[in-house]
Amino acid sequence: MPSEMDAYTIEEFGGPDVFERTTTAVPDPAPNEIRVEVVASSVNPVDYKVRQGHIPDFAPDFPATLHCDVAGVVDATGEDVEAFEAGDEVYGMPGGVGRQGSLADYVVGHAGTFAHAPDSLSLEESAALPVVALTAWEMLADKTTVDIGDDVLVYGATGGVGHIGVQLADWFGATVTATGSSEAKRALAADLGADHTVDYTQTAVESYVADHTDGHGFDVVFDPIGDDHLNTSFEAVRPYGAVVTTESSDAGDVDLAPMHAASLELGVVLVIHPVLAGAGQERIGAELETIATLVDKGVIVPRIDARYAFDEVADAHRHAERGDFVGKLLLVNE
Template identity: 70%
Template sequence: MTAHVIEEYGDPDVFTETTVATPEPGPEELRVEVAATSLNPVDYKIRRGDLPDFAPPFPATLHCDVAGVVDAVGEDVEGFEVGDEVYGMPGGAGRQGALADYVVGHAGTFAPAPDAIPLEDAAALPVVATTALEMLTDKADAGEGDEVLVYGGAGGVGHVGVQLADDLGADVTATGSTAEKRALAADLGADATVDYTTSDVEAYTAEHASGDGFDVVFDPVGDDHLQTAFDAVRPFGTVVTTESSSTQDLSAMHANSLSLGVVLVILPVLRGEGQARIGEELREIASLVDDGAVEPVVSEYYAFDEVADAHRRGEAGDFRGKLVLTRE
């Protein structure tokens, strides 16, 4: 089969197109003919060599997200048949990923694709949507009447977070660095938006939180944003994040009895156990998509042989929602 691989870590031009053996599914595995994948920060961090423990063996086929059609079913797999349209996150973390004609993964990392959107668009969802779902319903308990601050409300995880928080009945404030990004967050369900480049955390918290801060601060950005989250959340409130590798002053957590939740959705793939958690969350997300509560925003589509361009744009950050790569 054809795959776009890296033989070493490097810049976006390190990808090469090559022919590799078509993988065979083992017990409890599916082989999926790939329709599309999408770009997540973890993908270009692996490519650069920032996360060697997450990387597949060289020659490495990258990308966690996939949407496609089941091509073969391994032993001891129930609930999937050849020809099923599925989406999932089977690779990119020690396993070969989706930038190829076929990908093999544990059946627990897949679910039936949503009916309401094109199959290719479903590839935009797995990592970002499961992350947002875990942040709001597992690490936090966001619900009716809660005031939720979403950092990066037009970003990959953030744009799903806005929609999920709105569907849960929360009052949502979203940040964005441009008028275009703030407008998208508002269209997706944010009740208020903030230009964090011109307003400090004390000012927008006083304006948009009714009490001493937000009930939940949703941070898929990290670094300085994670630090300001401790200032934006109310006493006894919850901060949820995807980034915990930066150094932070945690004194506000003690002073205000805060909860901090950290999400790494690919952990079941890394550990090789508990993969059914991913599939269960993907089924819930598909139901939300089919009910009209969640819709992925795709800024641009790339062909697989344009993967270098997609990675360059991803690292530059000048887009909203997700970048999707389709296999032609």
Template identity: 40%
Template sequence: MSEHTMRAVTIDGFGGPEVLTAGRVARPEPLPTEVLVRVHAAGINPVDWKTRAGQGMAGLQTLPLILGWDVSGVVEEVGFGVTTLAPGDEVYAMPWFPRPAGGYAEFVTAPSRHFARKPASLGHAEAAALPLAALTAWQALVDTAGVQAGQRVLVHAAAGGVGHLAVQFAKHLGAEVVATASAPRHAWLKELGADEMIDYTRQRFEDVTGGIDVVIDLVGSQDDTAARSVSVTRPGGLVVSIPGGVPERLSLLAGPAGVRTSPFLVEPDSPALATIAGLVDAGAVRVEVERTFALEQAAEAHRLGEGNRTRGKLVLTVTG
């Protein structure tokens, strides 16, 4: 095959998983300050299938589109001015978000400082599962909420990609962690550091917990989860509402209760990725990959992910 093309999964129009098409497209070239990375694995996130369906970040994309923001791979080439990376370096990243990054492909280009060296203890499939989910959890807990030791942190949807990392980061920060998940996930989440488990399929969390300082809400308006979180949050506490911003009902209830709210959107952050890699290599944090798929199986992976029953992350293996 020509060195000027690459394998990729593209969409020509928004819709169901069937719009994901494997083929060959032009290979990108790095501009000054950018690197060309040969992608070994690409993580899959809910924003991927929401965007594919015309939701999520769809309004910021241009068709045809290569989905995917999570990548792990090896630097193939560096553009003029790059001094922090060199060909052969193993890196991982969430480049460009929310602009298109083109992760479901053999190569991506992005500014060198969107990348960090991948955790040395992980293979590419596990490393590719980290960036978007780990940065979401880290930035929400550290930068937005400023979680302190001794605080009580409630993580909704704790068994998911972001949730299982948020549990570990909150515990690392010295917090007491309350987690909502179905009962089969409880033992695993306790291994990751959860102190108090709530089976959301059998209990309403507001009936069994309280005194929460920070809520990491990964559910949002579904089942009124965001608004219901106000009743378990201390005055002065914070509800970080991640999917879709702060719902109107949350805003209406939070003010009179003295509870703060914050919308949230993750950003590329190579210093945080470097910190997270250090925690992983030290054994303080681990990432769960439920299943890997070949690049050409992207549609199958999306169908599984949209069922919202995944423990941890799904990953596409691309090279190697």
């Protein structure tokens, strides 16, 4: 076992070029932790927002190793770990916010933040799932209930969270309407399981509410984007319906008056909360086990837009910030 490893760290907040390849000690797992030899990670908005300094309270201590998602092979286990043993292939969300993350040869994390990786995916592909699949699952299965025949509107349907949300809503038996800003994105949304697609840049809310819900409004609006989309969500949902979102309180002007007027349910998801809080981590692993089962049943298939090596992390972050991709961007530890 080597005593040192490569890690891509930041010493300060800034642009994509702040990443530096460094050599650091291989961490040892504490009680209830496992150490994982990293095969891959992926890029999520929280990763580049931490790097930019927009959410400094979420950042690990400098020099900070970022990135939440990871897939790899268990290398060692700490005391009191019974769910995993050396050699297990796992995926999870152990750090990158609040504690050191996965952009390194090895990562340690609470055993509860991991699950056995899906059998039907490569470990590389599994690394695309944790943050986005957990978020979509909690939005649709925890913050609300989707019944067979419900009308569900999915904003950002080909983004990281959105493309999983479309697949889950379809599996729950909903009639799914998905938004997309281009013909190619709308075609992908249909391939993922959407029954209807909408060019939200050219279509008024009242038009797609009329066309796809007979004017009654959607039972559930799935909003992983926030900003003005949250205000639009309140226009699109039916009275007594539910809006589920990842919106943060500082993301812009959100008028909550329509919620009161229509007696709406609002569910907000911050899927990294157990890592930040250092409590309730088992929730992550339990949900990831469910997600792995759904992947192996063919319910969820991650869409990988591009792959980057770890030493190309700056390019991956630039790509992520431009937003000109669908699904996920992978980072592979070559």
